Amino acid sequence: MNCHLKSRLQAAAILIGLLSPLMMLDAQEGARGGGGVSPKNVPAPTSPVTGNPTAGKQLYYSFGCYACHGYNGETGARAFVGRWGNLATEQSFITFLRGRANIAPIPPSTSMPNFSESSMSDKQAKDIYAYIRTFKSTAPDLKDASALNAILEAARQEKK
Amino acid sequence: MAKSQKTSVGRRGFLKGAATGAAALVSTPLAEAQTQRNGGSAAADGGASAPTETQLARESGNIRPPVAVRKITRPGSDLMVQTLKELGIEYAAANPGSSFEGLQESLINYGNPPNQMPEFITALHEESAVTMAHGYAKAEGKPMLALLHGTIGIQHAAMSIYQAYYDRVPILMIAGNDPDFIAAHTAHDMAGMVRSFTKWDAEPKTLDEALVAIQRAYNEAITPPMAPTLVVLGSEIQKDNAPNSKVPAYRPPEFPVIDATRAKEIANSLLGAQNPRIAVGRLRTPEGVQRAVELAELVGACTSTTATNGPMSFPQRHPLCGPGADTNYDYTLGLEAPAAQVFIQGPALGPIASSRDTGNIGFGGINGAGLGGGRGARGGPVGTRIEADAEASLPVIINEVKRQITSDQKGRIQERAAKNAGANHEAHVTAVAQAVEAKRAGWNGTPISTARLYAELWPLIKNEDWCLSSPSNFSGGHNAQLWDHNRPYSYLGGQGAGGMGYGAPASVGAALAARARNRIVVNIQTDGDLNYAPGVLWTAVHHKLPMLTVMHNNRAWHQEYMFIEYMAGVRGRGADRAHIGSTLRDPYLDYAKMAAGYGMASEGPITEPAKLSAALKRGVASVKRGEPYLIDVLTQPR
Ligand SMILES: Cc1ncc(C[n+]2csc(CCOP(=O)(O)OP(=O)(O)O)c2C)c(N)n1
Numbered sequence: 148m149n150c151h152l153k154s155r156l157q158a159a160a161i162l163i164g165l166l167s168p169l170m171m172l173d174a175q176e177g178a179r180g181g182g183g184v185s186p187k188n189v190p191a192p193t194s195p196v197t198g199n200p201t202a203g204k205q206l207y208y209s210f211g212c213y214a215c216h217g218y219n220g221e222t223g224a225r226a227f228v229g230r231w232g233n234l235a236t237e238q239s240f241i242t243f244l245r246g247r248a249n250i251a252p253i254p255p256s257t258s259m260p261n262f263s264e265s266s267m268s269d270k271q272a273k274d275i276y277a278y279i280r281t282f283k284s285t286a287p288d289l290k291d292a293s294a295l296n297a298i299l300e301a302a303r304q305e306k307k
Numbered sequence: 308m309a310k311s312q313k314t315s316v317g318r319r320g321f322l323k324g325a326a327t328g329a330a331a332l333v334s335t336p337l338a339e340a341q342t343q344r345n346g347g348s349a350a351a352d353g354g355a356s357a358p359t360e361t362q363l364a365r366e367s368g369n370i371r372p373p374v375a376v377r378k379i380t381r382p383g384s385d386l387m388v389q390t391l392k393e394l395g396i397e398y399a400a401a402n403p404g405s406s407f408e409g410l411q412e413s414l415i416n417y418g419n420p421p422n423q424m425p426e427f428i429t430a431l432h433e434e435s436a437v438t439m440a441h442g443y444a445k446a447e448g449k450p451m452l453a454l455l456h457g458t459i460g461i462q463h464a465a466m467s468i469y470q471a472y473y474d475r476v477p478i479l480m481i482a483g484n485d486p487d488f489i490a491a492h493t494a495h496d497m498a499g500m501v502r503s504f505t506k507w508d509a510e511p512k513t514l515d516e517a518l519v520a521i522q523r524a525y526n527e528a529i530t531p532p533m534a535p536t537l538v539v540l541g542s543e544i545q546k547d548n549a550p551n552s553k554v555p556a557y558r559p560p561e562f563p564v565i566d567a568t569r570a571k572e573i574a575n576s577l578l579g580a581q582n583p584r585i586a587v588g589r590l591r592t593p594e595g596v597q598r599a600v601e602l603a604e605l606v607g608a609c610t611s612t613t614a615t616n617g618p619m620s621f622p623q624r625h626p627l628c629g630p631g632a633d634t635n636y637d638y639t640l641g642l643e644a645p646a647a648q649v650f651i652q653g654p655a656l657g658p659i660a661s662s663r664d665t666g667n668i669g670f671g672g673i674n675g676a677g678l679g680g681g682r683g684a685r686g687g688p689v690g691t692r693i694e695a696d697a698e699a700s701l702p703v704i705i706n707e708v709k710r711q712i713t714s715d716q717k718g719r720i721q722e723r724a725a726k727n728a729g730a731n732h733e734a735h736v737t738a739v740a741q742a743v744e745a746k747r748a749g750w751n752g753t754p755i756s757t758a759r760l761y762a763e764l765w766p767l768i769k770n771e772d773w774c775l776s777s778p779s780n781f782s783g784g785h786n787a788q789l790w791d792h793n794r795p796y797s798y799l800g801g802q803g804a805g806g807m808g809y810g811a812p813a814s815v816g817a818a819l820a821a822r823a824r825n826r827i828v829v830n831i832q833t834d835g836d837l838n839y840a841p842g843v844l845w846t847a848v849h850h851k852l853p854m855l856t857v858m859h860n861n862r863a864w865h866q867e868y869m870f871i872e873y874m875a876g877v878r879g880r881g882a883d884r885a886h887i888g889s890t891l892r893d894p895y896l897d898y899a900k901m902a903a904g905y906g907m908a909s910e911g912p913i914t915e916p917a918k919l920s921a922a923l924k925r926g927v928a929s930v931k932r933g934e935p936y937l938i939d940v941l942t943q944p945r
Pocket residue numbers: 781782805806807808833834835836837861863864865866867944
């Protein structure tokens with residue numbers, strides 16, 4: 148298989164995998180917006196923070212982090228509050244940003260791009276990290292999210 | 308053609324006289340020069356002449372039309388309207404254009420009472436008119452009319468026609484053609500511009516042919532594969548006296564039905580199976596949905612549905628809808644949906660598309676998944692496809708089942724149905740429990756989570772007859788897990804071909820259907836989508852439509868913003884300029900004011916989650932009074 152064709156096929160696979168729900172022609176899995184991820188809590192990291200959260204707030208916005216992670220890290224395609232994952236330490240975050248080896252596929256992609264040092268400095272990354280670390284879950288107990296609770300109760304009560 | 312009805316002054320003669328007279332009134336040097344040029348050599352040059360000042364002035368309303376010297380007592384367009392009445396066309400949406408002025412005058416004045424069946428719906432853009440018809444057809448399973456001005460109106464409508472075609476939605480369209488007025492608004496083959504994405508078109512030369520063509524266009528639109536159809540009507544046959552014509556007797560179309568042998572086999576298999584299942588896709592009309600329910604109940608089969616994905620499918624919370632008590636099905640029948648053993652599916656659009664795509668444009672995907680050309684079942688094997696209309700075939704199968712069923716089987720079926728219902732209930736509770744758990748995330752965050760928006764709307768509409776008319780996938784698609792989709796029109800699904808500028812006009816169309824039926828329409832409206840042709844807000848107010856619009860205002864064409872962000876990031880250029888050309892900032896738009904400008908009651912922007920529910924309550928109350936309402940809500944982007 149020639150190289151070009153291969154990358155085209157990979158691209159097509161990415162398109163089908165990532166985009167088809169967005170192309171509005173496919174089943175809705177409803178995984179977006181207000182967590183496909185259950186907010187079950189992995190405790191927030193406690194590692195040291197050296198950046199400036201105020202500067203980080205601006206960067207979180209201008210670099211479009213909110214686009215996929217929500218303004219509070221709780222919603223969107225990749226919510227992270229309560230998961231934390233690569234956000235355990237400042238260094239693991241930077242390693243993650245620099246280490247994403249994704250190629251540019253031919254079809255549009257919404258996966259997370261690589262952020263090289265030339266496009267986002269260590270200092271900026273640390274500021275963003277400091278801001279992210281201020282995020283806390285806003286998810287209430289179910290009983291305090293009355294609309295959600297009522298939906299569950301109604302489902303339970305429904306006549307069989 | 309009824310040429311003999313004309314006075315000795317021909318239409319061309321009229322226009323020339325009017326032009327001269329008008330030129331005298333607005334005697335500017337330019338007008339005179341243009342009048343002369345027009346009367347002179349433009350045609351000889353082989354080029355179409357530009358509209359004269361006078362013609363443009365008349366088009367823009369500055370000049371009265373010439374006084375008629377003949378009296379028309381029974382214009383052809385009255386008969387056109389009579390034909391539409393007899394077809395049960397409820398609405399005709401249009402932006403006015405002189406190429407159909409004859410027909411428009413009949414629509415508003417002919418009949419007792421006039422302007423009913425169809426009622427004239429004022430559209431501010433042809434794209435809106437057609438997409439209104441798109442939304443209406445998805446809600447009702449039948450077409451309404453969109454009227455298009457010659458050439459330019461069709462061009463404005465093109466994307467929405469294409470999208471409805473892709474969505475296999477029936478729309479009846481009529482375009483006017485006035486060869487004697489403005490040359491730029493005529494064409495030799497008016498329908499040619501949209502032929503590649505319409506199912507059928509005609510340009511009848513006489514009134515009698517025109518009436519037949521309207522009936523045929525209707526029939527072609529509603530038979531599978533359903534699609535928009537177009538009749539081009541010359542202005543003369545609209546306007547000429549027609550003392551001797553009458554509306555031809557209407558013959559409903561024939562639908563492709565499975566043959567008796569197949570129906571027997573299917574009935575036999577459903578009754579003989581220990582654990583049958585019926586996979587239900589998108590049927591044509593609410594009647595089809597009723598019949599699918601009847602069949603499932605007769606044989607006690609559990610069913611799958613596409614009701615959370617689009618209209619005209621099995622009621623989601625019917626006790627038989629769900630995986631059932633045992634997921635090892637020994638016989639699955641598909642109704643417009645693929646299935647492991649046998650599935651009945653209407654003809655695909657592909658062959659029609661290729662025969663009509665004379666320009667060889669080759670629009671993507673026409674033969675593929677989007678158009679009923681055999682979308683694979685998720686995972687499992689796909690059985691034999693019978694090409695027929697499932698809805699029209701259902702009565703035949705139902706009769707066979709009733710004929711074959713034994714009292715023994717009846718007992719077993721009852722037992723199975725009860726078991727399936729119990730298991731489906733359990734499955735539903737489990738799914739809802741998981742969903743609400745996940746949707747707590749971001750509940751109290753600012754701006755408002757899309758999950759909260761859907762969750763807080765639900766208690767306000769669940770006891771109403773409601774229709775979610777806008778695509779929900781860009782706002783999280785939370786209806787799929789949180790709401791119950793039990794009516795054929797509960798959720799009208801996606802755009803069809805992913806074309807933006809759809810949600811608002813489709814909602815207006817759905818609200819036209821809703822208004823006469825004591826139903827309310829919920830439009831969760833993305834901001835980018837609204838801005839293509841927001842004039843439909845005025846249409847909703849003008850016609851007092853029960854449409855609640857709740858903005859999912861993320862101040863961006865957010866989907867595109869994410870794409871650009873990735874592109875810039877992956878090229879190592881950072882993402883901090885990705886907002887250029889993909890966001891709606893500097894300035895932000897004020898949708899409450901925009902709505903108010905169109906005369907719609909509105910409020911917002913709302914950013915605090917705690918304030919959302921009260922606003923939604925005001926909105927629902929307003930809509931229930933028949934007054935459309937818009938709430939601007941600043942949301943999380945997804
Ligand atoms: C007619 C048309 N033009 C452009 C596009 C490309 N497009 C796809 S998604 C999108 C953004 C839509 O923005 P909005 O409706 O606000 O939804 P959001 O992604 O912000 O939730 C655009 C412009 C399209 N699909 N259709």
